[in-house]
Amino acid sequence: MMTIIEQFKTNLIEDGKSTNTVQSYVGDITAFLKYLGTMGVGFDGVLKRFYVTSYKNYLVDNSYEPATINKKVNSIQAxxxxxxxxxxxQENVIELKRDRVKISMGSEHQVEVYTDNQLERI
Incomplete structure (x- = not known):
């Protein structure tokens, strides 16, 4: 019998997803299910909203980039x-508007910080 992850992978391939997309989604879901396992949750094929919010908070607390967190949320939605x-x-437990991490306008790029000496020269 195929595991849920294998079924998911087969479904993505049948849907015509690219190899990179399939690998990314399967990797994200594998990591998510491993996280649930470390929390003592045996995954039985049913997602709960609490699992998603807990995982998202874990990612934020461990300093994952917002774009990475949002990609993982998209994978969980798929x-x-x-x-x-x-x-x-039966139900969709993902709400992208609520579950995606908001990125402030302009904060997606590194900010250059000047030293005191550089400021003096300016």
Whole structure:
């Protein structure tokens, strides 16, 4: 019997997703399920909203970049949609507007900081 992850991977391939997308989504979901395992949760095919928010908070607390967190949330949403389509669960627990990390305008680039000597010369 195929695991849920293998079924998800097969589904992504059948949907025509690129090899990189498939690897990215499967990697993100594998990491998410490992995180749940470290929290003592045995995944049974049903996502709970608490799992998603807990994982997102874990990523934020461990200084993941907002773009990386949002990519992982997108992967979990694709997994959630797969679980619904395959009948494992009934509801969508991901709300992108609420679950994605907000990026302040202009903060997506590194900010250059001048030393005191550089400021004096300016």
């Amino acid at each position: 997994f959630n949609n797969f679980l619904i389509a395959k009948g494992y669960m």
